[in-house]
Amino acid sequence: MKLLVLIFLSHLLIVHSQETEDIKGYMYVFAQEWPGSxxxxxxxxxxxxxxxDNARWNTHGLWPNTMLATSCGFISNCRDETYDESKLTVATKTLIDVTWNGMYSDTFTFRKHEWEKHGTCHPDNLTQNGYMSKVGNLNNQYNYYKILASAGIYPDNSRELTDAEFRAPFTKTLGISTAMTYTCQKDSNTGKFYIAEVRTCFTQAMKARTCDCSKPVSAFVTCGKTFYYPTFQLSNDYVSYVEELADEVSGIFQNFANEIMNILF
Incomplete structure (x- = not known):
């Protein structure tokens, strides 16, 4: 009986040890979005x-995830620390102002969300400046725009891409074909797919590893057999608004100048 108990306890110890090792290990997901799409x-x-600078993809975030197949979304040892941009050095702020912006929403709010949801979970217990700097530098190190350009793939509104074409330069850079995943946005009117986000996966030592999360979550959709990598431009509505605003301001100043002229002369 004692022998059976000992065997049972030993088994529990082994299982617990394996689970602990799994929890200690992390898969980092580094996500960037293409502004053109x-x-x-x-x-x-x-x-x-x-x-x-229109020569890179915009950072979405760097997300620590447990390697457990049933829990690849978040981890449990996150800190409660409010984002405070005054804690960033001038160098870090300058870096992320190029690499990590809100695009269509408030940038401060976006970065705050990423820090408080993901940065506070970083196993190396990085400071806010350390985390933001790390992510900004990763954008430079893994510049998706340059990776694609190295294979002759540039933003082009008419060129259709296949999985093999798109994946090849990432495989060359990362060393394995399974260290990246990507998703698209679909135009409901034309049915065309536009590459929206690429995620690359790393070990805690920041070596490329297979993106094997069993529960991937994305705001985008699976790309079709072919998809587009469109050029980047601000929305036409916004450009029109700016032009109209400029005309309106110009008109106000002109009216003001006319009033002054009437008073003086």
Whole structure:
């Protein structure tokens, strides 16, 4: 009887040890979105685009995830720390103003959400500046625009891409074909797919690994057999609004100048 109890306890210890090791291990998901597709469906503004340079994809976030197949969304050891942009150095703020913007929504609110939901869960217990700087530098290190350009793939409103074409340059950069996943936005009028987001996966040591989350969550849809990588431009509605506003302001100043001239002369 004692032997059976010992065997049972030993089994529990082994299982617990394996689970603990799983929980200690992380899969990092680094997500970037292509403004050319996002802004085709959203009203992106110059204000929300920050200092974006049109030579990269915009960061969505860096997300620590447990490697457990049944729990790949979030982890449990997150801190309660409110985002405070005053804690960022000038260098970090300058970096993320290029790499990490809201595009069509308030940038501060977007970064705050990413820090409080994901950054506070980083196993290395990074400071806010450390986390934001790390993510900004990852955007430079894994510049999806340059990765695609290395294979002759540039934004083009008429070129259709296949999975093999699109995946090949990422495989060359990351070393394995399964270290990236991607999703699209679909135009309900034309039925065309536009590449929206690419996610690359890493170990805790930041080495490329298979994206094997069994419960992927995305605001986008699975791409069709072919899809587009469109050029980036601000929404026509926004451009028209700016032009109308400029005309209106010009008219106000002209009327004001006329009134002054009438008073003086």
């Amino acid at each position: 996002i802004c085709k469906f959203q009203k992106c503004t110059k204000t929300y685009m920050g200092n974006y």
